[in-house]
Amino acid sequence: MKRRPNLLIIHAHDLGRHTSVYGAGVKTPALQSFAEQSMVFFNAWSCAPTCSPSRAALLTGRYPHEAGMLGLAHLGFSLERTDLHLSEELRRAGYETVLAGVQHEVPDHRMLSYDRTIGADPHAPYMDAFDPPTWDRDNAAAAEAFIREADPDDATAPWFLFWGLFEPHRPFDAEPGADAPAVAVPVGLPETAAVRREYAAFLRSVRRADVLIGRVLAALDRSGHGTNTMVIVTSDHGIDFPRYKCTLSPGGLGVQLMIRRPGQLTAMHTDALVSTVDVFPTIREELELPAARNDTGNIDGDAVDGAAVDGVAPGRSLLSLWDNPEQPVRRYAAAEMNYHVAYDPARSVFDGRYHLVRHHGDARVVAPNISDSPVKDLVLSGGRGAPLSPLMVPPREGLYDLWFDPLQNTNVLAEPGVTGDEVLPGLQPPVDRLRSVLDRWMVATDDPLLAGAVPAPAGAAVAPRDAYSSTTADVMIAERKETRP
DSSP: OOOOOEEEEEEETTOTTOSGGGTOSSOOHHHHHHHTTSEEETTEEOSOSSHHHHHHHHHHSSOHHHHTOOSOGGGTOOOSOGGGSHHHHHHHTTOEEEEEEOOOSSSSGGGSOOSEEESSOTTGGGSTTOOHHHHHHHHHHHHHHHHHHSOTTOTTOOEEEEEEOOTTSSOOOOOTTSOOOSOOOOTTSOOOHHHHHHHHHHHHHHHHHHHHHHHHHHHHHHHTOGGGEEEEEEESSSOSSTTSTTSSSHHHHBOOEEEEOTTOOSOEEEOOOEEGGGHHHHHHHHTTOOOOSSOOSOOOOBOTTSOOBOSOOOOOOOGGGGTOTTSOSOSOEEEEEEESSBEEEEEEEEOSSEEEEEEOSSOOOOGGGSOOSHHHHHHHHTTTTSOOOGGGSOOSEEEEETTTOTTOOSOGGGSTTOOSSOSSTTTSOOHHHHHHHHHHHHHHTTOGGGGSSOOOOTTOOOBOTTOOOTTHHHHHHHHHHHHOO
């Protein structure tokens, strides 16, 4: 009997692309070693810059609003289409489905189709006295044990293990009184001692995560499963600093994505534009799963040869890139923002160079969506009270040339003479084309934002947009628990 491939997904929280593989100033030898045996996607974009929606897209192959996941699972939102979740797809195909660590698509992991949960309590991250490094170590040990104990010669029992690390998500183990270390802070943040201390603490979390990832990958290779397992190492969205997480920007949407196919031993890489919505169909093709069910609402008409464009493609398998890493897979990547701690509706589309970002409602800095920290205080208000930099206040509609402006500082639409598509190739950005693509994508995917403001589900905790603290919604949840009979 032919052995069906196993599947291992390793998912780091709030990592973005901040590893040595992607040029960040931190040593991540385990990830670097894995990159030497996998396909590295240097132009992978998340579908959302916030936790639960990005995970929903990765694990359903649908955009967040299609899957019905618009906010954070622990604040009262939930994936509506659990029938589309990868755990359901694989269990239906005969796989043993196993969860270790973070899941953030539903309030309770038992709502998903995992046969069993291993390791530490999956609800611990939302409890008092939570210790991220210890929790991650316990889950890594459980993942190692599961892999070690699975029989590599049993062709009838393929398995899927999703291991979600909590780190490098906040809280960091920063030492406020310590000397500022000699680290270069992320681009776009002030070069100050406070920022360096906080970023150094983040990098310590990254290094700890790398060590654990190395342990689990080593266990896989020792077990005999390595040659028959598809391994995906990725993250949900950008790092948790101002101008990164919760922003429709390269810093918020750019993610690490590396895939090792069964038996792959050589390093490969591609600069092709891909979306995390492409991971699901890639898995389906590699594991030879049955055709998708309930496939409605997507456009599949964005020709890659420059012909007429009908919209943003649904998820597409990436396996053809192993034959030709330079071939285009998609012309556009779409992304969305709805709820994080507060409501901040926005949509965007990226064509590999130009990024069109559209804010619905009043465009402003929504402070509760930025995690509380000294860096937040410095960037947003210079210690509270100072006016915001104009660069921090987004326009209602912005177009950015990311080849030369990766921080999205200059809105091309504000430049004289930019009113539509190019007159001659290269002279003007494709404003009208990107607007049309974004509009058609929203229509084709039945985006609820087309009907106006999207309400939160009953019982969800949503902070006021003019609040400051990122813990506002958590406080609301705690107060509700205290007042329940």
